[in-house]
Structures are given as structure tokens and as C-alpha cells.
Amino acid sequence: MIDFSDVSIHTKRCILRPWRTSDARILPSIANTKKISWNTSNKFPYPYDETSANTFLTFQTHGLGKDTWQFAITLDEALIGGCGCIRGKDVQTHTAIVGYWLGVEYWGKGLATEVVQALVEYMTHETDVKKLTATVFGWNPASRRVLEKCGFDLEGVSKDAVHKWGKTTDLWYLARSLP
Template sequence: MTDFITTELHTARCLLRPWRTEDIPLVPPIADTRAISWNTSLKFPHPYGEEAARTMVSWSQADAGVDKWQFAVFKDGQLIGGCGTIRGEDVHAHTAVVGYWLGVDWWGRGIASEILAALVDYMREETDIEQLTATCFGWNPASRRVLEKAGFRNEGVRKGVVKKWGKTTDLWVYGMLL
């Protein structure tokens, strides 16, 4: 395993590196939109201000490279999103849950697929994680396509288990053996 704090993952268009304190003011201008929050857990708030960014960066730095692998995503020197994994607990400690988000201006350009592929390669080559899990909401078919392009397989659909802002939808569950 490498020293996580110095990790840099390069894709054709992006740089992924661990979150830093100096990233905090860069997050709200791209994250403060209902469109992103709509497709994420309640841990990704709307509105998304500097305090939320501070909490996220601090959280991402705790146990970084051991139980969390969280990356800021940059394109041409500009923060455009984030991605990462969180180790499972107890009998699931050999697994990790994947998450990713991009600023709305970067949707539909293949960037999510690109960064997810880099994240999967990193997890396979540099960690002891053996299996990845990802979920997406039923109203987000674009996220399903991103997961499928990266090699994740649909493992099932949990009907009506997501409730956000008064709306209910299904939760699609994906997995990948490393």
C-alpha cells in the first residue's frame, strides 16, 4: 500500500487526489445545487455551504487510506467533483462502498465513467478490499450506466426503499469482485 496522502490518480482528463483543507472553499460553488443532492444520500446536503464542505473534508481525512479512500476530482486545475470508497465493518471489512458526484456542468461527458474506472483500478491494486458495492436511485439511470460501464453488475433492485424530499423510488444495488 502506498502512503495515501500523496496518492494521485491520473485519467485521460482528470486528476484524483485526497481531499485537502484548502479544497473547502472550492466545494460549495459546484456542490450547492439541488440536482446533485437529489441523487445522493442525506449526507450530501442542500443547501451545501462551507460548513458542509469543512465537515466532508475533515471526515474524509479521518482513517484516510485505511478505512476511507476519498478523492477530490480536478480537471484542468478546477475542482469538478469527488469520488471514493468506505470500508465495510465487521464481517464486511473486506468490502467497500463506492460513491461519486460531479458538478452539474460536467454531467454527460463520460467523466464519471473515467474517474470510476480509475478508482476501481486503485482499489484493486493498492488496497486489501476484495469487493465493491454501489447503489443508485431509481430516478437516476445515468448513474446506472456509469456503474455498468465500469464493470459493476446489477445485484438487485430494492423496491421503494429510498425516500427523499417526499418522493419514493427504488434502490439499484451493484457489485464488483476485485
């Protein structure tokens, strides 16, 4: 088995690499915005400080390369976001859930699509995962489009399943089978 700490995925513009403890001091400058937290689970808090970053990095490094594949996204050597997959449990160990986020200034540039496609390729060729799943909040059609461009299909919508900061929306379920 490859040492996950040595994994590096190159896209046209970005590099995906394992998270480092030194990323904790940089993360708040990128992640401390309601715009990112609004579209993520409560595990990605707002406000986002160095304590949040350390908690996040501890979570990102559990089971690396076996049940968790978590990457920092860099552009021109600058940290700009994160992406990864977490293996399903019990009868769903052949699946993994995909997650990704970018700093707000990197939205709308095609970077998320580029990164998710590279993540799909990695999961296809370097793991035994056979299906990728993802969820998207109803108020985030841009993220849904990213997944669709990367070959994910809509599998269902759970009405009013998300409640965050006093607002309620649907939760979209998308998936892609791997060869």
C-alpha cells in the same frame, strides 16, 4: 504502507487527489445545487455552504488509506467533484462501497465513467479490498450506466427504499468483484 496524502491517480482527462482543507472554500460553488443532492444521501445536503464543506472534508479524511479512500476530482487543475470508497465493517471488511459525484456542468461527458474506472483500478492494485459495492437511486439511470460500464453487475433492487424531499424510489444495488 504508502502515505495516502501523496496518492495521485491520473485518468485521460482528470486527476484524483486527496481532499485538502483549502477545498472547503471552493466546494459550495460546485456542490450547492439540488441536482447533485437529489441523487446522494442526506450527508450531501442542499443548500451546501462552507459549513457543509468543512463537515464533508472532516468525514473524508477519517481513516485515509486504510478504511477510507476519498479523492477530489480535478480537471485542468479545477475541482469538479469527488469520488471514493469506504471499507465495510465487521464480516464485510473485504468490501468497500463506492461513491462519486460531479458538478452539474460536467455531467454527460464520460468523466464519471473515466473516474470510476480509475478508482476501480486503484482499489484493485493498491488495497486488499475484494469486492466493490454501490447503490443508485431508481430515478438516476445515468449513474447506474456509469457503474455498468465499469463492470458492476446488478445484485438487487429494494422497492421504495429511498424517500427524499417527498418522493419515493427504488434503491439499486450493484457490485463488482476484484481479482
